Amino acid sequence: MRSRSLIRELDYSIPIITLALVIIGLLMVASATQTNGFTNNPFVIRQLIALILGVIFLILSLGFDYRVLKEYSEVIYLLNIILLVVVIIFGIEFSGTRRWVRLGPINLQPAELVKLGLIICLADFFAKHKKELVKIKQCFISCLYIMPILILGLAQNDLGTNLVFIFIFAGMFYAAGANLKYYFTVVITAVLGIGGMLFAHFQLGMSIPLKEYQLMRLIVFWDPTIDPLGYGYNIIQSKIAVGSGGLLGKGLFQGTQTNLGFLPEKHTDFIFSVLGEELGFLGAVVVLVLFFLLLWRIFKVALEAEDDFGQLLTIGILVMLLFHVFENVGMAIGIMPITGIPLPFISYGGSSLLTNILAIGLVVNVNVRRKKLKF
Amino acid sequence: MTIEDYSAQRLKHFGIIILILFIILFARLFYLQIILEDEYQQLAQGNRIAVRNIGAPRGKIMANQEEILVSNKLAYTVSVLPDINPQKLEIVLTELSQILDLPLESLVNKVEDRSNNRPVILKRDISQSELVMIEERKNELPGVIIDQTPVRDYVYADFASHMLGYLTEISPSQLEQVSHLGYRAGDIVGSSGLERLYETQLRGEDGRKQVEINSSGQEIRTLGIQQPVAGNNLILNIDFELQKSVEKYLSNELERLTQLAEEDDDIKQAPTGGAVVALDPNTGGVLALASAPSYDLSLFSGGISRENWQSLNNDPLQPLLNRAISTAPPPGSIFKLVTGTAAVEQLGINAETEYYDPGYYEVGGIKFRNWLRDGHGDLNFAEAIAHSNNTVFYKLGHQLYDLDRVILQDYARKYGLGEKTGIDLPNETAGLVPDPDWRARTFETRMDQIWFPGYTINLSIGQGNLKTTPIQQANLVAAIANGGTLYSPQLVDQIVDAEGKVVKDFEAETLNQFSVDKEVFEILQKGMLDVTTYGTAGNAFRDIEFEVAGKTGTAQTGGQRSNHAWFAGYAPANNPEIAIVVFLEHGSSSANTLPLTRLILEDYLGSELGEEKMDEIIEEIEDDIGDELEQEDIFLEEDQIREEL
Known part of the structure; x- marks a missing residue:
C-alpha cells in the first residue's frame, strides 16, 4: 500500500519533538493560569481541544499530496485577503490591536492562519517564477504580490504579525533566488530608512507612522528604566522572572513572579518567562534544544524536498517558526523589543497552536515525499 | 553554477542563521540565569516581600474607678501603594474618590506628599458599604490595600470632649518637628486635650509584619510579625x-x-x-x-470630614x-x-x-x-x-x-x-x-x-x-x-x-x-x-x-x-x-x-x-x-x- 510506504518514509523526530513541546506548553499554561484551578482549568481544556483538532487535521492532511495546494493557490490568496478584511471589520479590539474574531463561543485569530496561507501562496508564486527572480521586474512584481497582505496587516495595527509576514517573504524570496543586488539594496534601504526615521523623530521631532505605544516599546527596549511602571514594566518583570529562576528554577507551579501577578501576559506572550522562572536554566535549555532540533529537522526536510514548491513551503515554515521562537524568547530575556508574538506550541492560543500543527503537517507531508535519489 | 546549486547554497545560509540565533539565545540565558541569578533573585524577593506597618492600639483613658471613656475599635482602613503605574494610579484614585466620597484632589495630594513608597492611608474607618464596594472591585483597583487598624472608640460620643481631646492626621509642620520620634506622614496624633498632652504615653509602638504580596500589593500570607506595643492607659482623677x-x-x-x-x-x-x-x-x-x-x-474617629470641621470652626459659639x-x-x-x-x-x-x-x-x-x-x-x-x-x-x-x-x-x-x-x-x-x-x-x-x-x-x-x-x-x-x-x-x-x-x-x-x-x-x-x-x-x-x-x-x-x-x-x-x-x-x-x-x-x-x-x-x-x-x-x-x- 502506498500509505504504508509513506509512513515508512516518515521522519518521526519531527512529530515527537512537536508533541514534547506541546506537552511542555500545556504544563506551562496550567502553571501560568493556576488561579483557575488545577482540574478543569479552562485554558488547558481549550488548548487541548485545539491540539486534538490540530492532530486530526494533520492526519487528514497527510492523505493528500501537498502539491495539490498549488492548484488552489489563488483561492488561498483570496481567502487570506478575506480573513484579514473580516478581522478589520468584525474584529475585537484589545490593547490597541485588532486581532480577534468572535465565532460563537471561541475567539479566532485569523492572522495566524493567514501566516500559513501566505507561505503556501508565496511558495507557489516563487516556485513558478524562480528563474525570473534575477530580473528587477520580477523582483518588483514579487513585492507587489505581498503588498495587499501587508497593508491589511497594518490596518489591524498588529506590528508583530506584520513583521512575521515580512520575514516570511524575505526568507522565501532569498531562498527562491532573489537577485542579491536588488535584495540587499532593499534590505539596506529599509534598515537605513527606519533608522533614519527614528533618528529624525527623536532628534528633530519629526512625526512617525507609529502609535505611541509602539514607539514606547522601542524606547523601553533600549532602556526599560525610563518607564519602569509603565512600558518598561513587562521587560523588567520578565527579566526578573527568568533571572531569578537560576539553574534549576523555583519548581513547576512555584514561580513567585508568575503566581503573584508580577509577570504580565504570562500564559501568552511571556510564557517563556514562566518556564525560565519555574524550570530554570535547565528547563529553558531543554526547550530551546527541542526547538533547535525541530528547526534543524525542518531545515533538513527543506534540503531534501522533492520540488521547489515543497522546498519553499518548508523554508517558509522554517522562517515563520524561527522568527517566532527568536522574537518571543528574545523579548522574554530582553534582547528583542516587545511585540505580541506567541511562542509556537507553548503559548496559550488555539489559532496559533492549530496553525503551527498544520504547518508541521505540511513539513511532514513534504518530508514523506522527499526525493529518494539522495539515499 | 546552475540555479539549482545556487539555490542549495542559499539554503545552507538558513542553517547558519538557525545556529547563530540559538547561540545568542543560549548565551543570553546563561548570562541571566547563571551569572546574574543572585541579583535577579533579590529583585524577585523585593517584588514578593513587603514590610507592612501594624498600628499600635492607643492607650485607653479611664475615669477614677477605671470606667472607660475612650478606647479603641478595629476599623477598616483604605490605603494605596504609591509606586504603581501612574496612569493606573490615577484611575484607581478617581474610582476611590467616588466610592469614598472624598475629593480626588485631596487623595492625589496625600499620595504626592508621601515621604516614601509605603502604602498611603487614604481613609480610616470606612463604612461597611464602602468596604463591600472596594472588595467587589478589587481587581480593578490594583495597589489598593484594605486592612484593619485600631481607631478611637468614644464610648460616650459627646462626653468630656474638651478634656479628652481629639486626634487628627499629623500635619507636615508637626511631622517635621517630631519625625525623629518615628512619626510618619498619615499618622494620627492627639491634637487637643489629654490626647495631645499625653501623646507620647498613649501612642504605643507600631509593629511590623513581613508579608508576601502580589503585584497589586495585596497580602498573600504573613512571613513574620513583630507585634505592636499598645500605648499606656491614663487613669484620671475624674469622678x-x-x-x-x-x-x-x-x-x-x-x-x-x-x-x-x-x-x-x-x-x-x-x-x-x-x-x-x-x-x-x-x-x-x-x-x-x-x-x-x-x-x-466620634466625628473625629475616622478622620473628620471637611464639612464637619468647618462647621465646628465656624460656629460662633466656638464649641471647640x-x-x-x-x-x-x-x-x-x-x-x-x-x-x-x-x-x-x-x-x-x-x-x-x-x-x-x-x-x-x-x-x-x-x-x-x-x-x-x-x-x-x-x-x-x-x-x-x-x-x-x-x-x-x-x-x-x-x-x-x-x-x-x-x-x-x-x-x-x-x-x-x-x-x-x-x-x-x-x-x-x-x-x-x-x-x-x-x-x-x-x-x-x-x-x-x-x-x-x-x-x-x-x-x-x-x-x-x-x-x-x-x-x-x-x-x-x-x-x-x-x-x-x-x-x-x-x-x-x-x-x-x-x-x-x-x-x-x-x-x-x-x-x-x-x-x-x-x-x-x-x-x-x-x-x-x-x-x-x-x-x-x-x-x-x-x-x-x-x-x-x-x-x-x-x-x-x-x-x-x-x-x-x-x-x-x-x-x-x-x-x-x-x-x-x-x-x-x-x-x-x-x-x-x-x-x-x-x-x-x-x-x-x-x-x-x-x-x-x-x-x-x-x-x-x-x-x-x-x-x-x-x-x-x-x-x-x-x-x-x-x-x-
Missing part, C-alpha cells in the same frame, strides 16, 4: 458620675437660660457657653471639668474652645476673696470688724458705688462677703493701695491668678492681674501708662482688666477650703501600661503654701458660709442637707453684652470634699449659676433635696435676678476714674 451630672446640668441650664432670654426682653442676650470645674481641695485632683457648648468626639481653661473673663466679686485675704492679713481686720455703707465709696470726688444703690448701712466684714458689698471692699482695696501699691496684686498671684495653673491640658491661658508694670509695658501714651489708685479700687471687686480662668478660680477656692495650699490641678492620676502595671503615679504639685495663720482662712470661710446661708446665695441653698461655702460673682463685660455669671465654692463647708466653680459666659447674673451648682453638689454628696425643690428655687432666684437686672452698671470705666482724679 465619672460627677462628670456626668456636671455635663448634664450645665447643658440643661444653658438651654433653660437660652429659652428664658428669648422670652424675656430684659435679658440682653442668652449665655454663649459655660464651664464647670470641680477639684478635690485636699489633693488638687480634678474631679470634673466641663465646657459648653461641647462637640461630638475649652472655656474651663482657655478663656479668661473678669471674675467679678469672687475676687473679693483675694482682697479679703490681703485685708485680713495686712490690715488686721476680722469677721466682726464693723463698716458703714452709704451706698458708695468716695475718693477724690469720685463715687465708687455699691450694687445696692442705697447701701447696706451698718455691716461687719463677714456680712460684707455674704452680701458681696462693694463699698467695704473699695475701702479695703484703697487701704491696701496706701499700704503698698501692688500688695493686692501680690495676693492675687499668691492665689495663682495671672499665671497658668499647670493643669495637665494644653492651651491653658494665664489670664491677667493688672498692675503698674503691666500698664507701663502695654500702653503707648503716658496717660495710659499711669496707674491710678482708682484702678486698684476697681480691682478690689474683681473688675478693671482682671482676667481669670475658671480653673484658676476653682484653685483659689480650693486653697481657701484646705487652709492655704494652692495645688497645680491634676487630671491624670496614674499612667498604667496595657497589663495594668503602674508606669507613673502623679501627685499634684504644690504651687504655693500660704504661710499665714489658720485664722485668716477661718474668717474667709465664715464669710463664704454666710453667702449661702443668708447672703447672695441664701435662697438657692435654703434647706440644703450639708453646708456650702462659696462666693458669687457677676462680672461686667462692657457694652451691650450680658454680664458673666460666676459661683465659686466648696462643700461640705466643715470638711471640704469638693471645690467647684461654675461659670456662665454672658449668663447675666451670678444667681443663674446657683441651681446647677446645688444640683451638682447634692449629686456628688448624696442628696436629692434640691432636685425635688428645684422649681421653687428657680422661682426665687428669678426674683433675685429681676432685682439685679434693674440695677444699672455700677462699675466705673477707666476714663471716668481718670477724668476725676
